[in-house]
Amino acid sequence: MPPAFLTTSTPRRTVLRGLGAGAAALAGAGALGACSSRDVQEAEKASGAGFTITDQRGKKVRFDGPVDRIATTIIPSPSMIAAVDGTHSRIVGINESTLQANKEGIFGTLFPESKKTATIAGADFVPNVETILKLKPDVVIQWGDQGDEVIAPLDNAGLKVIGLTYGTQEEMETWIDIFGTLLGKKDRAAEIVAWMHDEAQAVKKLVATEKADDPVSVLYLRTADGGWTTNNKAQYMNYWTELAGGRNVARDEATGTPQVSVEQILAWDPEVVVLSGFDPATPEAFYADKRLAGLRAVSDRRVYKIPLGGYRWDPPCCESPLMWWWTAQILHPSLAGRIGLRARLTEAYRTLYGHQPTQAQTDSILHLDLNAKSSGYDGFHA
Structure with missing residues (x-):
């Protein structure tokens, strides 16, 4: 049997620390559901407190209150958002490739509504701005490193856009951090990243044998x-x-x-x-x-x-x-x-x-x- 992981309380950690810093080898990280600042987060949400996110383009995006409607062209992001949020309910638009995977895999069983979500882009990530505007999202998540043709139409339409970049584990961890801020669940996001760090060290240690x-x-x-x-x-x-x-x-x-x-x-x-x-x-x-x-x-x-x-x-x-x-x-x-x-x-x-x-x-x-x-x-x- 593998060691138990994600089952005990874990202190909040710096989200983008190096993979080797302080990670437990095979013990695993703590329960993702335990958010030490949940009361603060809920109070902020209830009061409509605003916040600012700096995306991976370096652009600052200001939100004056809670984000309840998210459209994303990036194919793996809905499952990540659902993991941080504990629900699919805020996701209103996805990529055609994501919809196909939702129908073919287990995600559509976990979140049945994901098999009916509107599609806003295809394999080329070019957004269907008309469809997106009809969905009235609070934010659109798009690639920030795939050229102006995929992100400029969204900016030009006056939508709030978060641009992400692809390639490394550290970039992916930044996505999770951004989603945690966007959803008001930063502790949950940080604990997912901490779990990843622990698992990376465990894999390294085992294959080294x-x-x-x-x-x-x-x-x-x-x-x-x-x-x-x-x-x-x-x-x-x-x-x-x-x-x-x-x-x-x-x-x-x-x-x-x-x-x-x-x-x-x-x-x-x-x-x-x-x-x-x-x-x-x-x-x-x-x-x-x-x-x-x-x-x-x-x-x-x-x-x-x-x-x-x-x-x-x-x-x-x-x-x-x-x-x-x-x-x-x-x-x-x-x-x-x-x-x-x-x-x-x-x-x-x-x-x-x-x-x-x-x-x-x-x-x-x-x-x-x-x-x-x-x-x-x-x-x-x-």
Whole structure:
């Protein structure tokens, strides 16, 4: 069994501290529901006290009272907002990709209203300003680093816009901090971040017990226009790969999400291939591709589909610590009994979402069916 975590009171911590500062190795962080300043927060909300948020563009956004209606084009943010807030009720607009994930995964079961939420943008993140204005949001959350075409129309429409940036664990922690301020639940947000710090240290400590000459070579693949793209060191995939004791074979590519050919995949010859949760690609289809028959990950049956939980586990989200443990287990199958991912997942869902997943739901999240013929995946049954 894994150690209990998120079950005892935790003091408030500085949200953006370094991952190594004061984190407990395997003991875990405290209960996210215990907010030491809840009375103050509720009093501020009741009185309509204003506040200011500095977004990741460096722009200050002033709110004169509580925020009750949130529209967001950023695909993992609704699950993060729901985890901080304990409800989906303030979210009025989402990305088409988020809606699809809500319908396919467990999030739509946890929050049924999320399967009917209005869509305000697609895969290109260009906002449908007309729809957004009809929703009358108190704030719109949009990428601040994807160019003027996605954020300027919102600013020009007179909407309050929070711009976020992508790539690192620290940036993701800032999202959680911003959501905590926006929702009047800063302590809850800080405790989620503290839990992440503790889990990161626990993963590092455990994988360090594996005596290996070199990190496990890993290739992340996402289908695109009949081919594949991958991620370099600037993307979040690189963080969870290295944290779990792996080496991203594409880390030094010049572009963030480069296209890759069959010839390049064969040249890299990774030990492990992980398939994105954003497309229908499966390990079975990958194994059946005759062009890839000579690949080490194919001959060793080490191709895996990334889980779909409250959101897809590829990008940064409030479930990212579970992604770290999952990656550690597929890279180091012998650690399965010490990781106990199913028990960790149950505890995390109970605390983040107030829901204890059934065995069948956990099987679905972990894609036991799609990964059934991949080496070591039977370790996720227990």
